[in-house]
Amino acid sequence: MGLFRKKEEPSTKVGRVRKCPQCGAPVPASKVVCPECGWEFDDTNNRESALERLSNELQKANGFFSSRTTEDVLSSFRIPKSKGDLLEVTMFFKAKLSSDSEYEREYRAKYEECIMKCKQYYAQDPDFARLISEHDNMVRHKANSAFIKRIFTIIGVIVGVCLLALGIWKISSIVSANKKTEQKKLTIEHSIALNDENAIIRAIDNTKKIEDPLSVITTLVKSNYLDAAIYLYENRTEHVSTYDMKWEYSYGDKATFTKSATKILYDALINAERMDEAWDYHALDYDTPTYAGNCNCYFQYMMDVVNYYCKQNRKQEARLFLKEHLIWFTNYVDNGRYGKDYSDFTSAKVNQRISKYINEF
Known part of the structure; x- marks a missing residue:
């Protein structure tokens, strides 16, 4: 893919500390506001x-x-x-x-x-x-x-x-209080068999420790419980961002798990035609999703969606998706602060490439 080669841009991250794009001061990853100038990430x-x-x-x-x-x-x-x-x-x-x-x-x-x-x-x-x-x-x-x-x-x-x-009430016997029986909590596997997504989510919440979350996510997706799979990933797993997941030497198993889980969710969301949500689970080259340096990532995301439509002979929908989502390149490459460094991904060039792909499919 030499045609889509990226240029490196001065990073706004220093190790696990971000660099403020406005004043250059280091900002801890746990903070969302620069302590020096007030820039909000x-x-x-x-x-x-x-x-x-x-x-x-x-x-x-x-x-x-x-x-x-x-x-x-x-x-x-x-x-x-x-x-x-x-x-x-x-x-x-x-x-x-x-x-x-x-x-x-x-x-x-x-x-x-x-x-x-x-x-x-x-x-x-x-x-x-x-x-x-x-x-x-x-x-x-x-x-x-x-x-x-x-x-x-x-x-x-x-x-x-x-x-x-004192005998105010003459009671011949006192009835012992009935012992409260704890309602058995459904396991995730049992709740899937009930065909009730709300029950699945409750089971996810009630499960003290989910031993193999990736396997459960895979099972939920295959069983058409995509929202439950997303809920499990977002709320009950230890994962990193779609940018940090490429640093396996720093994040270890968390990064490996995130790569596998987000790929499953990304593909499932496209197959469910929840295209805009799918972008949230696509790998990023840079930490800020709207940074121009992620142009190749967004281009690949658009190609995945367009290819999905073209394989089903729905080229008109592919063209409509292209038209609606070119605005990302207009905003962040054509008119963005660092867009000039990514001239291969102007909205005009992206439109030309993807339109050609659709027409020749």
Whole structure:
């Protein structure tokens, strides 16, 4: 593939420390804001905000033509790290806690996940201080209420026993309390046999340790439970980013697992015609998905989708996909800050190459 040779661009990473593209200061990988100049590292390549994307998915859920439920959308939604998106989704989930919703449990779980990220990335940011403080106060209030409730329960039990002992109530016998039997938790394998994706996700959550996650992901994909496979990967596995996975000498088994798992999910998403989601699992040459240096990665992703359509004699859909996704090269190569270093991947040249491929297929 000499035709698509990349030029190396000054890296914005120094080992496991990023270099700020604005002032050049080193920024730890755990931080998303440069401590020197305030530059915010954005973690999304979508043009719509995370809240807009979530709202759109929730509107589609439970529709006549949708196979996804509200629980599915909420359980698979990934909490963003960028400041603006994280602030919006945190306030959104917090507002849902006070609403009379049948999905209160799912909203609460996502709200707790948001607060964890707020504390992880923005603990010292004044914009998040109030949200974190309100959450901590709510937790303390809930704990105090539970303690008081237990005290009154104990007092009530003591009073009841005393009344019984004094003979106020003439009871010939006291019926022993029935022992509570713990409901047997379904294993992931058993839940797959039930043909219930929600049950599968619950089983994933309830499984203390998943011994061979790659094998389970493969089984779920083959059984047409792609969302459950994605949920397992995102929430129950130790993995690295699609950029870091190429550094096997640094990340070892995590990088090896990530390569295999993301390839399975990437191919499955294309076969399910969830093309835009597939890009999230494509390997990257550079850490920022929207950096012009990832032009060859995005080109290969587009070729994979186009090839999928062409093999099914759906060339018109392939052309439509090409037209809609050329904007990546327009934004980040034609008009991007470093686009001049990747002149082989201008939108015009990419359009010419892929159009020729479609026409000659």
